[in-house]
Amino acid sequence: MNDDLIARRKRLLGPHVTTFYETPLHLARGEGAWLWDTDGRRYLDCYNNVAHVGHCHPRVVEAIARQAATLNTHTRYVHDTILEYGERLTGHFGHGLSSMVMVCSGSEANDVALRIAQAASGNTGIIGTDNTYHGNTAAVSQLNARKPPVGGYRDHVRQIPAPDNLHPIGGSRAAQEEAFYAATETAISELQASGHGAGALILCPYFANEGFPTLEAGFLDRAVAAVHRAGGLVIADEVQPGFGRIGSHFWGHERLGFAPDIVTLGKPMANGHPVAATVTRPELLETFQNAFRYFNTFGGNPVSAAAALATLKVIEDEGLQENARVTGRHALAGLRDLAARHMAIADVRGAGLFFGVELTEQDGTPATALAARVVNEMRERGVLIHTVGKFDNTLKFRPPCVFSRENADLALETLDAALSSAVATR
Amino acid sequence: MNDDLIARRKRLLGPHVTTFYETPLHLARGEGAWLWDTDGRRYLDCYNNVAHVGHCHPRVVEAIARQAATLNTHTRYVHDTILEYGERLTGHFGHGLSSMVMVCSGSEANDVALRIAQAASGNTGIIGTDNTYHGNTAAVSQLNARKPPVGGYRDHVRQIPAPDNLHPIGGSRAAQEEAFYAATETAISELQASGHGAGALILCPYFANEGFPTLEAGFLDRAVAAVHRAGGLVIADEVQPGFGRIGSHFWGHERLGFAPDIVTLGKPMANGHPVAATVTRPELLETFQNAFRYFNTFGGNPVSAAAALATLKVIEDEGLQENARVTGRHALAGLRDLAARHMAIADVRGAGLFFGVELTEQDGTPATALAARVVNEMRERGVLIHTVGKFDNTLKFRPPCVFSRENADLALETLDAALSSAVATR
Numbered sequence: 001m002n003d004d005l006i007a008r009r010k011r012l013l014g015p016h017v018t019t020f021y022e023t024p025l026h027l028a029r030g031e032g033a034w035l036w037d038t039d040g041r042r043y044l045d046c047y048n049n050v051a052h053v054g055h056c057h058p059r060v061v062e063a064i065a066r067q068a069a070t071l072n073t074h075t076r077y078v079h080d081t082i083l084e085y086g087e088r089l090t091g092h093f094g095h096g097l098s099s100m101v102m103v104c105s106g107s108e109a110n111d112v113a114l115r116i117a118q119a120a121s122g123n124t125g126i127i128g129t130d131n132t133y134h135g136n137t138a139a140v141s142q143l144n145a146r147k148p149p150v151g152g153y154r155d156h157v158r159q160i161p162a163p164d165n166l167h168p169i170g171g172s173r174a175a176q177e178e179a180f181y182a183a184t185e186t187a188i189s190e191l192q193a194s195g196h197g198a199g200a201l202i203l204c205p206y207f208a209n210e211g212f213p214t215l216e217a218g219f220l221d222r223a224v225a226a227v228h229r230a231g232g233l234v235i236a237d238e239v240q241p242g243f244g245r246i247g248s249h250f251w252g253h254e255r256l257g258f259a260p261d262i263v264t265l266g267k268p269m270a271n272g273h274p275v276a277a278t279v280t281r282p283e284l285l286e287t288f289q290n291a292f293r294y295f296n297t298f299g300g301n302p303v304s305a306a307a308a309l310a311t312l313k314v315i316e317d318e319g320l321q322e323n324a325r326v327t328g329r330h331a332l333a334g335l336r337d338l339a340a341r342h343m344a345i346a347d348v349r350g351a352g353l354f355f356g357v358e359l360t361e362q363d364g365t366p367a368t369a370l371a372a373r374v375v376n377e378m379r380e381r382g383v384l385i386h387t388v389g390k391f392d393n394t395l396k397f398r399p400p401c402v403f404s405r406e407n408a409d410l411a412l413e414t415l416d417a418a419l420s421s422a423v424a425t426r
Numbered sequence: 427m428n429d430d431l432i433a434r435r436k437r438l439l440g441p442h443v444t445t446f447y448e449t450p451l452h453l454a455r456g457e458g459a460w461l462w463d464t465d466g467r468r469y470l471d472c473y474n475n476v477a478h479v480g481h482c483h484p485r486v487v488e489a490i491a492r493q494a495a496t497l498n499t500h501t502r503y504v505h506d507t508i509l510e511y512g513e514r515l516t517g518h519f520g521h522g523l524s525s526m527v528m529v530c531s532g533s534e535a536n537d538v539a540l541r542i543a544q545a546a547s548g549n550t551g552i553i554g555t556d557n558t559y560h561g562n563t564a565a566v567s568q569l570n571a572r573k574p575p576v577g578g579y580r581d582h583v584r585q586i587p588a589p590d591n592l593h594p595i596g597g598s599r600a601a602q603e604e605a606f607y608a609a610t611e612t613a614i615s616e617l618q619a620s621g622h623g624a625g626a627l628i629l630c631p632y633f634a635n636e637g638f639p640t641l642e643a644g645f646l647d648r649a650v651a652a653v654h655r656a657g658g659l660v661i662a663d664e665v666q667p668g669f670g671r672i673g674s675h676f677w678g679h680e681r682l683g684f685a686p687d688i689v690t691l692g693k694p695m696a697n698g699h700p701v702a703a704t705v706t707r708p709e710l711l712e713t714f715q716n717a718f719r720y721f722n723t724f725g726g727n728p729v730s731a732a733a734a735l736a737t738l739k740v741i742e743d744e745g746l747q748e749n750a751r752v753t754g755r756h757a758l759a760g761l762r763d764l765a766a767r768h769m770a771i772a773d774v775r776g777a778g779l780f781f782g783v784e785l786t787e788q789d790g791t792p793a794t795a796l797a798a799r800v801v802n803e804m805r806e807r808g809v810l811i812h813t814v815g816k817f818d819n820t821l822k823f824r825p826p827c828v829f830s831r832e833n834a835d836l837a838l839e840t841l842d843a844a845l846s847s848a849v850a851t852r
Binding site for chain 1: 431432434435437438439440441442443444445446450451452453454455456461474476477481482484486487490491494495496497498499500501502503504505506508509512513516524525526527529530531532533534537540541544545562563564565566567570572573575576692693697698699700701708711712714715716717718719720721722723724725726727729730
């Protein structure tokens with residue numbers, strides 16, 4: 001790594017564009033589940049969900065290259081690809097979710113979703129969890145748990161406690177559903193009392209940023225019903241769990257078994273091409289369009305639509321949801337074996353190709369520093385992961401969905417060694 | 427045009443995704459300044475600034491295709507291309523504007539710009555014009571003149587009268603500068619009185635959506651100074667005039683001769699690939715990063731950076747700013763000839779490849795319906811333009827910057843015929 005590169009980067013992009021690792025990665029090439037740095041060293045990518053169907057998948061690359069060479073314009077003109085994509089995408093949804101707005105980022109998708117909820121409900125109050133992230137626009141970043149907005153959270157935002165495996169809300173795993181429901185009702189009451197009303201409950205149905213706690217189907221049913229009773233809408237942010245990653249289902253909300261009014265999509269949708277979408281029922285979209293004038297120049301352009309279409313076809317044709325289910329199950333079993341041998345592993349959890357282990361100290365407190373050491377140890381050993389959760393003490397594995405059984409075995413072996421080394425040297 | 431396509435489009439994208447023309451265009455292919463529909467009919471594109479260096483420019487296509495096949499990830503990893511691009515881009519700026527945030531859309535760029543201004547000034551008040559558009563996020567759309575926000579404009583937004591050629595603010599062209607300055611001072615006072623303070627004056631330095639009135643260098647000097655005295659920042663939204671389009675200068679703010687604190691870029695930046703940026707001084711970027719946690723997954727990824735870099739190189743290598751200057755001057759002279767023969771043309775104006783004519787009725791009122799007829803007549807005759815301005819009575823020409831003298835002549839001939847026909851049949 002050239003120090004000059006880091007200096008140029010700081011000068012151009014500012015001092016706070018962090019790199020994941022103590023030794024930043026300078027990448028040159030990607031293919032499938034693998035990344036290569038500029039020295040030719042290979043890394044197993046266990047982190048990047050954006051490259052959902054694998055880095056530089058030839059079918060997605062070819063779709064982008066071909067369409068970029070043919071036509072790229074905007075949706076004021078009629079084009080077939082966005083229609084073919086929209087029909088194929090909404091074919092993966094139930095609950096009347098058959099319309100969409102194509103945008104450029106998950107942030108834009110959630111920004112639109114909040115306004116759909118406002119237009120439809122007439123309310124501006126928003127409920128999220130206390131350990132969430134839904135994007136970076138001024139409006140959406142009001143919900144972010146990690147960095148409170150300048151001047152504090154605004155009055156229309158209510159944060160409710162996120163479910164958790166080791167420190168369940170309500171005091172026990174069995175009490176979590178009741179606690180989450182009660183907190184939702186309290187938030188609704190507060191928003192109604194303050195005049196905002198209940199506009200939306202927005203959440204990741206896998207609670208990805210919350211550390212993906214293990215939840216039963218039906219967990220959200222009473223909270224969802226409460227929001228609906230209050231006239232609000234439920235937004236499922238499927239940016240992380242969506243498109244088959246969780247294996248058992250194509251979407252996170254299917255796994256929990258609830259019916260969202262709006263679904264937002266982002267990162268993995270076009271394998272890295274800047275594409276995102278807000279999917280909703282036609283009558284909600286019309287209400288939004290009547291209330292807010294909205295046009296997105298780049299959203300749904302022919303190249304973006306082609307990239308998204310190719311990605312979706314690869315997911316279907318290569319059976320990546322099934323791969324996520326089978327490989328994820330194998331990996332989870334391996335993590336359970338590791339847990340039997342590593343004291344620091346306090347919990348093993350996940351679904352499909354989105355899994356991890358939570359590390360604690362012997363007294364049960366979060367092993368945040370140890371987790372950071374393991375992440376860096378693994379990077380040095382050629383495997384890329386990161387941490388998640390309120391205390392950043394959960395190791396997160398969220399690889400491209402072409403991740404194989406062999407890839408999983410290598411990741412597990414490396415974790416075994418890295419954990420031993422990190423524990424030994426602390 | 428297949429009626430079924432329109433029905434599918436409405437069903438998927440909602441009833442309010444309008445098409446520009448009475449007979450929607452169903453496009454298949456683009457090259458240079460030309461577009462072809464699915465029936466093989468060719469159209470001269472006099473409207474689409476997104477395809478800044480020409481539709482499907484082979485160098486941009488090749489850069490996208492090559493990088494997409496090599497590596498696409500995010501800026502948490504170090505990559506050379508964003509650095510090479512950032513240095514080349516900021517080399518086109520003075521005033522210490524040497525840092526940037528890369529994002530996916532002009533809307534995101536302005537959303538960030540407003541927060542930079544808030545972080546640096548400590549103020550939340552925003553001043554824009556009464557006929558502007560800066561994008562579609564919830565925060566930025568508060569400024570939009572065409573569609574007031576649900577519940578009305580919020581108290582932190584102040585709209586000041588836009589300069590205008592036929593109906594100058596202050597009563598005369600000579601009085602506009604004073605009137606604009608006075609309105610800025612009034613807005614600042616109001617924002618201070620209401621506790622918001624002056625955070626930002628945001629404007630397109632070409633006043634593109636306002637109908638690009640003819641303004642002298644120095645027009646904004648007193649208004650800019652007033653905002654700075656009040657502790658606020660000045661944001662130049664260069665999405666439309668930037669990258670050499672106006673011919674005489676690379677940026678609109680250079681032509682008016684003022685020093686913005688923040689510049690936002692969008693549509694033409696990567697010739698249609700979803701790329702945008704907020705450019706500012708390093709100390710302002712750091713202040714923003716300290717106040718707001720910000721990371722944009724797709725922003726500045728290797729493919730986006732490669733697309734933007736190739737576009738900038740083409741602008742430089744093919745001398746497109748000079749082409750805009752020379753071809754624009756030729757076109758403007760031609761429009762003046764037409765004005766001598768067409769009663770409906772009340773004003774001819776513009777700079778570089780961003781020009782047009784304002785149409786009025788004999789009594790001087792805006793000829794909005796006539797302008798719409800001309801737009802559709804020209805589309806039928808194979809030339810794509812659109813309208814702009816408060817009354818949509820100004821015909822806007824804003825072609826790809828590869829637009830040639832021959833293209834201009836064809837556009838002028840077609841306008842001549844379309845105007846005659848539209849006037850005769852009304």
